[in-house]
Amino acid sequence: MTMSERKDFLRTIVEADIESGKVKEVVTRFPPEPNGFPHIGHAKSIAINFGIARDYNGHCNLRMDDTNPTKEDTKYVQALKDAVEWLGFEWEGNVRYTSDYFTQIHDYAIQLIKMGKAYVDSLPEDEIREYRGTVTEAGKRSKYADRTVQENLDLFERMKKGEFKDGEHILRAKIDMSAANMKLRDPLLYRIRHVEHFRAGNTWAVYPMYDFAHCLSDYIEGVSHSICTLEFENNRDIYNWVLETLGLTPVRPYQHEFARLGINYTVMSKRKLLELVEGGQVDGWDDPRLPTIAGYKRRGYTPESILAFCDSVGIAKANSMVDVSQLEFCIRDDLNLKVPRVMCVLDPLKVTLVNYEGSEELDASYYPDDVPKEGSRKLPFSRDICIERDDFMENPPKDYFRLTPEQSVRLKGAYIITCKEVIKDASGKIIEIKAEYSKESKSGSDTSGIKVKSAIHWVDAKSAKKVEVRVYDRLYSVEAPETVEDLNANSLKIIKNALIEPAVINEKPDERFQFERQGYFYGDPVDYTDAKPVFNKIVGLKGSWDKKKTSAQTQPKKVEAKKEQVDGEVVAMSQTQQELFDKYINELKLNSEVANTLARDAQLSAFYEEALSQLNSPTSLSNIVTNEVARELKQMALSELKFNAVQVAELVKIIDDGTISNKIAKQVFEEMVKSGANPSKIVEDKGLVQISDPAIISAIIDEVMTKNPDNVEKFKAGNKKLLGFFVGQVLKATGGKANPQVVNQLVAQKLK
């Protein structure tokens, strides 16, 4: 496995954890709920979890998150296992189930109750919701929250034994009913469910909720990195609360979130997928039009192509919608080098070669020259052949390369033919072409000297086999479908009477084929029989001709005007803020932006005032405070900072007197943040005094210039952006110590 040099953010985190020693072994898990068929979004999650485990020599578990017995089923467990296996991954040990941990999780619940951190609530459901408050209003705690530990223990035990009906009681964590994060308002831990669990049977009358079971299952399995999708960001606080409150010792897992996969012209939610399957809009979970793993598999996609796709879309935190063309590229790219080329005519038009007698068998390679694979078959040839109806036009546009009354074509792997007569039926439809072949033009030994613009596919009429071909188009006709209204009515086209060359059926050189000039096809794994072969179209070839045709018909896309940005209103300053602001502007002559940020933040202004009392340099001080200090204050409180205003004043002093440059000041400040050391001490220890001597700098510039002759050329040719490049190089060479202003000046001079 080659590790790409540019890592995604998850791998960056994992590597940092390994380096810091926080993690000894990387353990991940793929934890789906078995309540539906996995789709390509799951494939992304599988690729991430199993991929990271493999890249860092760890392991990945497959865990069924089966905490809700009303929705889950063993048939989905099988589909999930199939998907992981098909994609080529191996999970560590047996398949895990959250239900295997029910006893342990229950024990942890008892522990929380004993700690006074969990209680049995007996409020009805709607009141619980009401008590929770809203996003803007705090909630209030149930009166049952005051029950004693003994009462809670007793009640919970009886819940477990099944003494109560569904909904009568629940177990909740006692956290904070007014937390800004709604998830923390005394989250539910256990609910009563008198239903049979598909694995645990009727052992349990209570089932743990996701937020309680998931973190503990991760912990029990020794997971180091619990990777999930963005919508669980708010749940991370509970995840950590449970683990921390229980005092669980390392190694404990940490949760990280990434954006789920979206693809246009399809849907990815389990709910919508289920609707399509149950509503009969598609033919089961493995319908080739569906973005389910089973669907892609049946359609003919390879696991390699799905994995390549997951890799190509990357991992990030921005919600996004990937274009299907990216997926289509991946499968074409994979199949191009793998599968044999054969000929199949989807919409046959009869061609009679009036000057050909008898029959023969032609040799034809399964692969073009640019595919390094061996293999060939015999192609029967005779007077009666069929070509694609699209490949003949009586009145063609001028960029049409195929057969016309005036234009000859080659029958791929055979002879060049020329149209002599067009036969039509009563309605004017072309039913036959009478043509002549050139005997000297035989493929491989062409002495005819005839030049043609294209070679078309064909089959011999007598020996060709009749096959069914299923052509799939995108499931929906809009990019971001909402309802069944958006479905594409033509997403499935069944061609009953396509004609294929006999070798495909008799020799079966592969399961997947490229039907020349048309696309990639796959023998349907369910319906294919030798008597009645059925092929699924996996994806078409790129086809610039088809595109030209269709784009000429459709209207040009409307260009969306850029939305005009309207500025919102800024909150007015309070009176004291206004007074401060005025003082900064009038007395200290600060720039109004800086004065504004300072005045609006009490901590910042206090810090600033203190520094100002040390050093009378209002402008420089204000700049450092509103930029650097403000950043640190965003992360932690004033009292937690390791540096103080006096030190910042000292830092500004050595900037002002030219001892160090602004650039070095950033470096010094960073050190102050970390260690709280004095700036002049840092400068001394690290030897950071600025170099302003033009002679020294000049020498370094020369060096940089001789090392980068190309860029010198480019600069002289007018690429002025490169000035920054040279300055950067010089600064790098001096460890940042060169006086950037001097460098700038000298570089500009030398490069003139």
Added chain:
RNA sequence: UGGGGUAUCGCCAAGCGGUAAGGCACUAGUUUUUGGUACUGGUAUUCGGGGGUUCGAAUCCCUCUACCCCAUCCA
């Protein structure tokens, strides 16, 4: 509306103060017995908007805007 996120080309996406990577799509050309493939070029003076700091900002600060997630006894 409180909290948590996100914003870089038509679509993904790197980038973490010093020349705006890469892929898809698009486009022009070369090769081609697939209008395929391969190859070669062209595609962001600019990073959601506006300010500020800096010799230098996609990167640091302020501010505004847009979108996503959270008020299931779902996960």
